[in-house]
Amino acid sequence: MSDQIEIFVSGSIAEFDPSDWDACAVQQLRGSLHPRDPFTTHRFLVALEESGSVGPSTGWAPRYLGARQNGQLIAVAPLFAKGHSQGEYVFDYAWAQAFEGAGGAYYPKLQVAVPFTPATGRRLLCREGFDAVGQAALVQGAVHVASEQNLSSMHITFCTEEEARAGREMGLLHRIGQQFHWENKNYADFDAFLSDLSARKRKAIRKERKQAQGFGGEIVSLTGDALRPEHWDAFWQFYQNTGARKWGTPYLSRAFFDCVQETMRDDVLLVLAMRDGVAVAGALNFIGGDTLFGRYWGCTEHHACLHFELCYYQAIDYAIIHRLTRVEAGAQGEHKLARGYLPKTTHSLHWIADAGFARAVQDFLDAEREAVDQDTEVLTSYGPFKRTNIEDDHD
Known part of the structure; x- marks a missing residue:
């Protein structure tokens, strides 16, 4: 042969x-x-x-x-x-x-x-x-x-x-x-991560998280069967708003998110900010074997520091709890540096x-x-x- x-x-x-x-x-x-x-x-x-x-x-x-x-x-x-x-x-x-x-x-x-x-x-x-x-x-x-x-x-x-x-x-x-990635040094929790930072940066992050979490609603993290069509309807609006600002026309179609719901919902972490039962902001992540991949963010209302909370700090929380090695937060963004994401x-x-x-x-x-x-x-x-x-x- x-x-x-x-x-x-x-x-x-x-x-x-x-x-x-x-x-x-x-x-x-x-x-x-x-x-x-x-x-x-x-x-x-x-x-x-x-x-x-x-x-x-x-x-x-x-x-x-x-x-x-x-x-x-x-x-x-x-x-x-x-x-x-x-x-x-x-x-x-x-x-x-x-x-x-x-x-x-x-x-x-x-x-x-x-x-x-x-x-x-x-x-x-x-x-x-x-x-x-x-x-x-x-x-x-x-x-x-x-x-x-x-x-x-x-x-x-x-x-x-x-x-x-x-x-x-x-x-x-x-x-x-x-790029800027966060690395998990076997942290027990978010406070353990903060203990590795300088006092000034630690205070700044705590202040940002307090501001974000005081937006007037609750933050929920959804994956697997907890994801519902209405969650994707809301996120599609966020994605369109962000895509229109950055690219003119969003790259992904609405049907893509339906396909993800059907075949990949266990590989997805969707973090939503809910106020009065309505999602006002969200961040989409994909879950890898040792990495959480941050992909898309969007909102219909602006709230101070909510972007940092949903995209970066909630991702760190998830990675620590689930013993993931790192968080990759996507392309560009030197603002990630102050939040523990290194080049x-x-x-x-x-x-x-x-x-x-x-x-x-x-x-x-x-x-x-x-x-x-x-x-x-x-x-x-x-x-x-x-x-x-x-x-x-x-x-």
């Missing part, structure tokens, strides 16, 4: 058997009921497709990549043909402008990514025991598709550090970025067809990497945690 690997491209996640896809995509941690990364599961990608949130008309045309060996699916990747750079959170608008200014066509391009999801996770999804051969097959396959179709580039965004190392060895360009490095990989343009991008990445490293060092030094063991600890 031949050990030759067959690479194929599919226009729909529905063409993959869910158990085969998840055998490559899902890493289950011992003792956890949740996959390490909920965003690469078959059910999440189905929700995006069936709801119309991705598809040719959205500029995210599915080109799912698969690799088979001896008839067995050994690796998959969520690959898309992109007609723009929206919904990626690793910004290459300057690259597109430079390339097109020189007479090239930057779009369409290929993107290995989870749409609208700036959360680090595996992007080259390999069945256990096939990591090296599977990663190589998927990268070679994606580059081949891009070359065959005369596309400008191929990008793998929010990949793991291990994938970034492997990609560099395969000749891909490596880019780093920055962490993110990774992406890039293939550029034009050799001259690739050299220019590499020069840019070298300079950018130095700037990001310096920024991370400076921001970490300004974090809210105690500098020394003898720092004034009085409240």
Whole structure:
């Protein structure tokens, strides 16, 4: 029997058997009921497709990549043909402008990514025991598709550090970025976390939580069967309001949240601020095996510090109670620093067809990497945690 690997491209996640896809995509941690990364599961990608949130008309045309060996699916990747750079959170608008200014066509391009999801996770999804051969097959396959179709580039965004190392060895360009994550140092409760902070920052957070929780109602955290259609109706209004301010048109359709309710409600934590029985603000999180992923926030009423409470402090509370390792609160936001979320490095990989343009991008990445490293060092030094063991600890 031949050990030759067959690479194929599919226009729909529905063409993959869910158990085969998840055998490559899902890493289950011992003792956890949740996959390490909920965003690469078959059910999440189905929700995006069936709801119309991705598809040719959205500029995210599915080109799912698969690799088979001896008839067995050994690796998959969520690959898309992109007609723009929206919904990626690793910004290459300057690259597109430079390339097109020189007479090239930057779009369409290929993107290995989870749409609208700036959360680090595996992007080259390999069945256990096939990591090296599977990663190589998927990268070679994606580059081949891009070359065959005369596309400008191929990008793998929010990949793991291990994938970034492997990609560099395969000749891909490596880019780093920055996010703000909260890390659980085995805290017993929220007060134990606060005890790690300087007295001034501790007081500030307690003041914010008191202000937020005094908005005139109650804060509820819902997951699994506690979620009801009316909760999603309310959150859809929040999501639309936030999306209209940030992106013009929200990325996700209303039907996406119905799909999540049907197939992923156990993987969701929805935190709502309720006043007189009506939700006035909310934050949507997805629950991973060791990480809580903050995704969307919105409101119909403004209340002081409620955003910080629902998005950051309630997430920390949940992570501590459920013994999760970290909270990833999404893209950007230096305001997270004062709330215990420290800068962490993110990774992406890039293939550029034009050799001259690739050299220019590499020069840019070298300079950018130095700037990001310096920024991370400076921001970490300004974090809210105690500098020394003898720092004034009085409240």
